[in-house]
Amino acid sequence: MIKKRPASRSTSLLSTEPGGLGQRGLPRGALGKGIPASFRANLKQIDWTDLELFLNVAEAGSIRAGAIRTRRAINTVRNRLARMEDVLGELIARRGRDGLQLTQSGQALLRIAREMHSSRQSAAHQDAESGQRMRVRIAATEGLGTYWLTPRILEFQAATQLRIELHCDMQRVDMAEGDFDIAVQLEQPEVASSLCFRLGTLHLMPFASDKYLREAGVPQSVDDWPDHRLVWQEADQVASQLLPFFVGTVDTGDLISLTTNSSLTHFRAVAAGGGIGFLPTYARAISRLVRPIDIGVHLKREILCVLNPARAQSPEVERAVDWLTSAFSGEKYPWFRDEFVHPRDFDQTATAANVTSLFEGYIDGLDASGDT
Known part of the structure; x- marks a missing residue:
């Protein structure tokens, strides 16, 4: 005797067993x-x-x-x-x-x-029809917001006619408070239920100005750190605990000549010849004031996009997310790929993607007298 095949069953959204109704039992209500x-x-x-x-x-x-x-x-x-x-x-x-x-x-x-x-x-x-521009509020880490997004955000704003509010700060924002629609950050959100996805990867390595390297020489390995000055950033979302890994010793006090909480000050100090600092590799793509020091020390961080769930599906936020996804595309910009690409290989890509002209005068116009 051939047994009848049982009818296909369906399960509740929270069922933990095939065909079950979950642990809540039968639903209430007829x-x-x-x-x-x-x-x-x-x-x-x-x-x-x-x-x-x-x-x-x-x-x-x-x-x-x-x-x-x-x-x-x-x-x-x-x-x-x-x-x-x-x-x-x-x-x-x-x-x-x-x-x-x-x-x-x-x-x-x-x-x-x-x-x-x-x-x-x-x-x-x-x-929109009444003339009120739709608003998008974006929070970004200071460096990414100032050096990478700001030069290109005006073009995006002009194309979309959105009202953009860009808040650049190393402090993570709390999406639950509703002050922002999008956050670009380097650490996972504190609330596990937050809408979050990866935009790209940020790679960091030592950089210095030509002026500094002429005066102090080019380090060949981490063993040369005692002969050099370091510029260091201490701030939220900065992996400060990795400093001993970078310099090869837990006794870092005598190595650091300047500590700052600001990404802008950090870059300017390095560009002005203040010492060696750890900068994103894209620094070489947007500026000729600094050059990478290749001693085998690299760090990578995830660039995350966190969305306000209440605004994630709005047309203006979706357009901003599409723009951010393109701005951090590893296909366009190799410095945001998951794998490390050395800055010496940037020149052809940076020229092709019109990166240098986009940032021309914005970064290198900083007062870094004495640099070439």
């Missing part, structure tokens, strides 16, 4: 007989950020596709949707072999989400 009265009341506890996430996942057709679409981790999406089910007291979707299957409550929630999304878009279009 979904087959209409939406319970408590459903609408509980909706008041769902904020727009979660509702927008549900909308994106539902339209994408699966949790995995929704995670890719919203640039979130799969577990983050699953947990957020599970939390919505807990708040609503209803099962809103099941995972089946054909993708996400919305329940009756899920269909009702989807209609509400689409209506709210449409209303928000209409309001944004009305602002």
Whole structure:
């Protein structure tokens, strides 16, 4: 006797076992007989950020596709949707072999989400038509914001007619406070549920000015540090604890001639001949005031983009994210690739990408008298 193949089963969004309903048991409410009265009341506890996430996942057709679409981790999406089910007291979707299957409550929630999304878009279009420029607030580390983004941000602003607010500071911002839409930073956000993805890689190595190298000589290895002056930056998001690794000793006090918390001061001190400093390798692509010192000491940091979840899907923020992705593209700019590319190989790429002309007069116009 041939056994019948069991009908395909579907699972709850937060199910931990195939075919199960998760650990919450059966959902409350008679979904087959209409939406319970408590459903609408509980909706008041769902904020727009979660509702927008549900909308994106539902339209994408699966949790995995929704995670890719919203640039979130799969577990983050699953947990957020599970939390919505807990708040609503209803099962809103099941995972089946054909993708996400919305329940009756899920269909009702989807209609509400689409209506709210449409209303928000209409309001944004009305602002644009009334002459009010849409605003994008970007926080960036001081060096990346000042030296890499500022020279190109005016072109982006002119092309999009957006009102850009660029805040350059080494201090990490708290997206939960809602003061910024986008943050470009070097450390993971403190809130694990934040929307975060990698833009590129920042490579650092020792640099000095020609003036300094003529006077003090060119170090050949880390053993030569005692014969040189170091310029060091101490600030948030700077890997200061790695200084002993760079110089090969834990006794660093006598090696440092200048310490500053500012990326601008750090660069200017190195460019003016104050000593050797650890700068991003792209410094050579945008300036001829400094040159790399090749003694086999390199460091790389991830460049991260953190988004305000409440604004991540707005057209203006999406355009800004596309621009940032292009600005840190390793294909265009080899100094942002994951693998280390030596600055001596930059010249051809920098010329082709029009990098030198973009920054001409902006960096090398600094007062660094005596440099060549």
